[in-house]
Amino acid sequence: MSMVAVGPVAAAGADRVRALAPALLGWRAGRRVIDVGPLEELPLGQGRAFVFERRRIAIFRQRDGRLFATDDRCPHRGGPLSDGLLGEGRVLCPLHGFAFDLATGCGPAHRAVVHEVHVEAGRVVVLIAEPA
Ligand code: FES
16 A cells, blocks of 8 residues: 655655645635545555645545545554455454444444545545544
């Protein structure tokens, strides 16, 4: 999985920073609107992450084409959800294997923060929810 940074990023992800080019488009319904680049740069069946204002956001493109976005931080103990296994509208956290519904964020005992994501003119756009 790769990480894209608007702000500072760990050195390990620096070589992948250029994979997407997130840009703040403005505000919509009280949420920040982020353009994260062309849809074709998101591989099917994988997650990607970027940092916006020190907040890691994960984007998932399922093999059936559906897109999801969450905070890239598992609500259990902070695992990187973008590195988890993706399928059937869920992601399995790579640290302890808890499953989270990507539409609602619901997990076995915790809820991940989810964000609205869709495609506009071929580009992936995320509306970042405020922290719960
Ligand atoms: S940190 Fe994600 S399940 Fe524990």
